Amino acid sequence: MLVDAVRQFDWNFLLQKLSVLMVWLLTFAASYALIGEQRRRRAPTMVLAGVPLLVLALYHGFAWMNPQTAIDRYVAVDASFRLIRDMRTAQSSETAAYYAFLHSHTLLAPRQIQPPDIDFVQPLRPADGRKPSIFLIIVDSMRRDYLSVYNPQVAFTARIGELAADSFVFERAFTRYAGTALAIPSIFGGGMVPHMVLQKEFVRRNTLLKLLDVNDYLRVMDIDTHVVDLVPRDGRLVELDRGKGTMEIDLCGTIDELERKLPKDRARPAFFYSLPQNVHIAVATERKVPAGETYPAGFDPRIASSLHRVDGCIGGLLDYLKREQLYDDSVIIVTSDHGDSLGEEGRWGHAYFIYPEVMNIPLIVHLPSWLKARVRTDLDAVVFSTDITPSLYVLLGYQPEDLGPLFGQSFFTPRDGDSSRRRRGMFLLASSYGAVYGAVAQNGRRMYAVDAVGGVEYAVDVSRPSGSLAVTPSMTAFNRQFIKQQLAALAAVYHYQP
Structure with a gap:
């Protein structure tokens, strides 16, 4: 023990x-x-x-x-x-220089950054027509294989399964970042962000906030440590869980407060955001599994029990929305900022390494029936949590600009649009607290990582439980060059020179 x-x-x-x-x-x-x-x-x-x-x-x-x-x-x-x-791993001079390059792009100081305005639509004006309420639930550290919709061995997430049966379930969803500190800003910004602990001057590049504000959404939100610098406390905000530390945020308590504070007149559409910590390894492992609860072999019972509670909380939200006749007028997104390693090959936690159990996340999106009829998607194409914001633009009737592979791209298109472009792409991944970068390719089936902290490089077949692949010199050269090009492009976007 x-x-x-x-x-x-x-x-x-x-x-x-x-x-x-x-x-x-x-x-x-x-x-x-x-x-x-x-x-x-x-x-x-x-x-x-x-x-x-x-x-x-x-x-x-x-x-x-x-x-x-x-x-x-x-x-x-x-x-x-x-x-x-x-x-x-006494590196060759070439490898040492490459690792030094990665370190120079990691944990940047605020003074190095000159953040530009980031916009998916210019000029951005209020959308025409009906606006759905939006419920964004990002369960910190939730693994996809602990959900019944992704794993038939799971029998403890029935209410999420109920939501999934009436939703789009994305099979190849990934986070760009292995830790919360960068994953959450990347969702709000709709793209990759400078590698720094605190994102300063974020309002100019907060594309989600711009969308909400121009359309007069009421923000009903947890203001946790990860969004405190992203979202201003103003008259458009109804703050939840005030006075609680981030690690104390419990989804059931948050939803109870939401039900009390959400205005009854429905004069404005609402945007709800929560980052519950129930499943985070530092919280869940301190929790005792209630007597009588048992879980199948291969599942950490503390994580499974905590997720079972989250499942009940989400079920309570669904019951409330249906009772208030809001369910079919709401976009409901259930996802995670990243997953967690729970002992795979000796790994525990997240943030410092890039492996499938951390980067491959659940993504479930419910649309109102009237909105679902307008769009289509490719559920087998690779998507990212950074795609959530541009997807919301499309759902409100906008045509967001394609800002390139470092930024999100809507996973919804109009009925007559092309939804398969991503299958041919290769995309940058990163840890959150160290010089560990990677790439996901072949429609989310292959991952390559360069760990400049541990001095190792590895490749993984995402589709197999123990999917380590032999690393060849040509594979190394190709992926190193791709990662270097992407980091240089990110530096150009945010005007910094490491």
């Missing part, structure tokens, strides 16, 4: 690596003391370093066999070998 607890909060394996170094030092000191003075003369100290040096030599010697997949699996259970592998 102690080992599991340590692993859950040892993101990027830092604690394990430090522990291994300490064990090595203590072992060396003890061995040195036990050998004695005479034996030290006959067996030089260098012999004590023989084992790690031998491992390093064997590691290099067998590189031609390309044992990367087996190695990646083994490091999940052997922290000492993980450290040796990471230490041996």
Whole structure:
């Protein structure tokens, strides 16, 4: 139990690596003391370093066999070998320069950025006709395979399943960022953002806020730490969960407050936003599973139980909307900012690495029947959470400009439009707190990542549970060049020079 607890909060394996170094030092000191003075003369100290040096030599010697997949699996259970592998990545000058380039584009200082105005529509005027209310629920860290609509083994999310049966369910949805701090601004902005902890001067590029305000939406929102700098506190805001810390936001409590505070006159359309923390690993793992609740093998019972509660909360919202005759006049979006690693190959958490369980997210979109009749989509095409905002533009009758592959593109098109353009694309991904970047390609079936912190690169077949792929020199060169080009393009958009 102690080992599991340590692993859950040892993101990027830092604690394990430090522990291994300490064990090595203590072992060396003890061995040195036990050998004695005479034996030290006959067996030089260098012999004590023989084992790690031998491992390093064997590691290099067998590189031609390309044992990367087996190695990646083994490091999940052997922290000492993980450290040796990471230490041996003495990079070539070319690799070192490339990793330095990635670091220079990571965790930028606010003074480096000169943010421009970002607009999907210019000039932006109020939309004509009927405007639906919009309910955007982003369940922090919710994994797609913990939902029945994506995984038939799940029986604890019946109400989300009920919503999904009357909604569009996107099979290949991804987040651009592995952590909340960048994922949420990217949703509100409708595109990738500068890699920085706090997004300053965001109103000029908050394309979602511009859409809501020009159409006189009442904002009914949690103002958590991730949107406090994105959304002004003004007369258009009804703030929920005031006085609560972000990690205290519980979806049932938020929805109860929403029902009390949502105006009854319906004079204005409403926009509801919440980022509930029920499923976040730091919250869910502190929660006891209620007596009588059981979950199938392979599911973390604390995460599953927390998501079961979220499922009930969403069910309560659906009941309220139907009772108030709002259900068929509302766009309802249920998604997550990112997923979570829950022990896959030794990984726990998110934010610091790019793997399918973190980047491949659920996305369920309910449309009113009168609005659904106007649009079409391709549920098997790759989509991103950054597509949510331009999609809302289309649903309100606008034709958002295509701002390029760094920005979102509506996953809805008019009935006679082309909805298959994304299948041929390749798109940039990023972690949130380190120089770890990647690409998703082949319509969301392949991912490649460059971890300039750990000094490793890997490729994954998203469609397979243990989908590690052999990394070839040509694959590395191609993906490195793509990532470099995309980061340079992002720097050009936001006018910064690392």
